[in-house]
Amino acid sequence: MRIDTVIRRADLGDGRGPIDIGIAGTRIAALEPRLACEAAEVDLGGRLALPGLVDTHIHLDKACLDDRCPCGGALKDAVKSVSDAKRHFTEEDVYARAARVLEMAIAHGTNRMRSHVEVDPRVGLTSLRALHRLKRDYAWAIDLQLCVFPQEGLLDDPGCDAVLVSALDLGADLIGGAPYIDRDSHGQIARIFDLAQERNLDVDLHLDFSLDASSLDVDEVCRQAERRGWGGRTAIGHATKLSALPPERLAAYARRLAGAGVAVTVLPATDLFLMGRDSDHDVPRGVAPAHRLAAAGVTCSAATNNVRNPFTPYGDGSLVRMANLFANVAQVAGETDLAACLDLVTGSAARVMGLPDYAIAVGGPATFVAFDATGRADIVAGIVAPEIGFKDGRQTFLRPPARLTSPAGAAAMQRRDGSTASGA
Numbered sequence: 001m002r003i004d005t006v007i008r009r010a011d012l013g014d015g016r017g018p019i020d021i022g023i024a025g026t027r028i029a030a031l032e033p034r035l036a037c038e039a040a041e042v043d044l045g046g047r048l049a050l051p052g053l054v055d056t057h058i059h060l061d062k063a064c065l066d067d068r069c070p071c072g073g074a075l076k077d078a079v080k081s082v083s084d085a086k087r088h089f090t091e092e093d094v095y096a097r098a099a100r101v102l103e104m105a106i107a108h109g110t111n112r113m114r115s116h117v118e119v120d121p122r123v124g125l126t127s128l129r130a131l132h133r134l135k136r137d138y139a140w141a142i143d144l145q146l147c148v149f150p151q152e153g154l155l156d157d158p159g160c161d162a163v164l165v166s167a168l169d170l171g172a173d174l175i176g177g178a179p180y181i182d183r184d185s186h187g188q189i190a191r192i193f194d195l196a197q198e199r200n201l202d203v204d205l206h207l208d209f210s211l212d213a214s215s216l217d218v219d220e221v222c223r224q225a226e227r228r229g230w231g232g233r234t235a236i237g238h239a240t241k242l243s244a245l246p247p248e249r250l251a252a253y254a255r256r257l258a259g260a261g262v263a264v265t266v267l268p269a270t271d272l273f274l275m276g277r278d279s280d281h282d283v284p285r286g287v288a289p290a291h292r293l294a295a296a297g298v299t300c301s302a303a304t305n306n307v308r309n310p311f312t313p314y315g316d317g318s319l320v321r322m323a324n325l326f327a328n329v330a331q332v333a334g335e336t337d338l339a340a341c342l343d344l345v346t347g348s349a350a351r352v353m354g355l356p357d358y359a360i361a362v363g364g365p366a367t368f369v370a371f372d373a374t375g376r377a378d379i380v381a382g383i384v385a386p387e388i389g390f391k392d393g394r395q396t397f398l399r400p401p402a403r404l405t406s407p408a409g410a411a412a413m414q415r416r417d418g419s420t421a422s423g424a
Contacts, residue, residue: 002029003023003024003037004393005393006021006023006037006039006042007021007049008020008044010046010360010368010370011048011049012031012048013048013049013375020033020035021049022035022037023366023393025393026366026392026394027363027364027366030362031360047371048370048371048373048376049360050368050371051358051359051367052110052346052369052389052391053112053319053320053346053369054113054349054350055110055303056113056114056353057116057265057301057305058304058307059118059305060101060102060115060117061086061089061097061098061131062086063098063100063308063309065085069081069309069310071309071313074274077310078274078309078311082151083151086122087123094127098131102142104318105304106141107397107399108318108386109319109320109385109389110319111141111369111391111396112349112350113142115144115146116147116149117146117149117167118150119148119150119167120151125170128146128148128172131146132170140396141389145173145174145353147173147174147175147176147204148167148172149176149177149204149206150177150181151206152181153182154182154188154191154192161191165195168199172201175196175201175202176205176206177192177205185220186217189205189217189220192205193225193228196233202235202354203233203234207238208240208241209238209239210240211240211241212241213241213244213245216253218236218242218253218256221234221260222257225262226260232261232354233354234260234261235262236265238266238288239264240288242289242293243271243275243285243289250292251296254292254297255297257293258297261299262298264290264293264299264300265302267305268325268329269304269306269325270305271286271288272285272286272325273312285329290302290326294340294344299352300352301352302322302326303319303345320383320386321383323342324341324380326344334377335377338380339376339380342379342380366390366391366392366393367391369389371384
């Protein structure tokens with residue numbers, strides 16, 4: 001058996017203790033306690049290894065607009081602000097901003113991602129072309145899915161349908177929409193499913209993005225998914241109306257979603273920032289209770305959504321931070337519940353994206369990241385950043401642990417090498 005690289009002393013979190021990972025080419029060839037072979041070595045020193053973090057919902061094309069767009073308004077204000085800005089987007093501009101965030105995410109351990117990409121008569125296919133380039137250029141570090149969608153309505157935006165079809169012709173991994181923007185939300189949902197069925201694409205919709213729970217489009221999405229056999233191929237993002245439901249109605253919708261095979265992605269940073277702006281006290285959180293949905297059998301994930309733009313004017317691409325934020329919002333604690341929060345950005349998120357090879361296993365991809373943590377719950381509780389990552393057998397990033405420089409340590413270093421240590 002030919003082994004190119006051995007990753008020594010990895011903890012896979014399964015109780016087996018330190019395991020060596022033998023890599024041949026891009027695949028894992030062996031998992032053994034003490035692998036005997038001559039190969040390049042990396043010693044993880046007992047660090048916890050996971051297949052990587054999975055971001056199921058981000059907008060790379062409109063990231064880092066906080067220097068050109070006003071931030072701090074309601075949802076309609078954010079949509080309007082970005083609508084004005086994207087009229088001036090160029091491929092190079094989109095690529096540069098998206099690459100900045102993508103590199104942040106990679107350094108934080110994300111190696112699978114789904115980016116939603118706006119296509120409409122204002123921006124045309126500019127952003128999609130830029131992200132196609134980005135997908136190719138960063139394939140060494142991350143697998144990127146592109147979901148094309150109309151942010152500003154489809155039926156009520158003249159010419160948008162033709163642009164959306166052109167985007168599908170150019171190439172997309174799946175199709176989405178924002179039905180709440182159109183007056184006929186069900187009409188948009190039907191049209192998106194028509195195109196998805198015609199092109200054999202999965203569906204990922206921005207849905208029910210308010211706190212008015214008198215009516216929800218979840219019912220129509222579940223109906224369409226069942227009618228077209230798209231269970232397991234349909235996801236909805238935001239679904240903040242679910243946070244406004246009493247327990248009995250929430251339980252009913254959880255059963256409906258699980259039965260229809262419709263996944264739910266919560267976006268804690270954006271939903272906290274945009275929801276409840278009509279309240280001047282006792283402000284609602286507005287984040288769908290993914291932990292309760294998951295307990296009822298719904299496939300769920302938590303994701304980044306936006307980074308430094310009017311929808312979310314902050315962010316660093318860290319999914320561990322997002323899992324921790326959700327744990328705070330959901331008010332969960334303890335090893336089991338915190339580990340479940342990490343699952344929202346790892347295993348369960350991989351299921352949302354339909355990833356078949358998400359595991360550290362013999363024959364599988366040599367793709368994983370390592371944390372200096374005692375377990376999954378510890379990663380969430382401590383917002384532990386990964387220290388090293390690999391994709392397809394190649395190291396993709398290294399984050400050395402911080403070191404304190406005490407006066408005694410600095411003096412010893414100066415005596416040893418005759419220089420004075422300095423740092424920012």
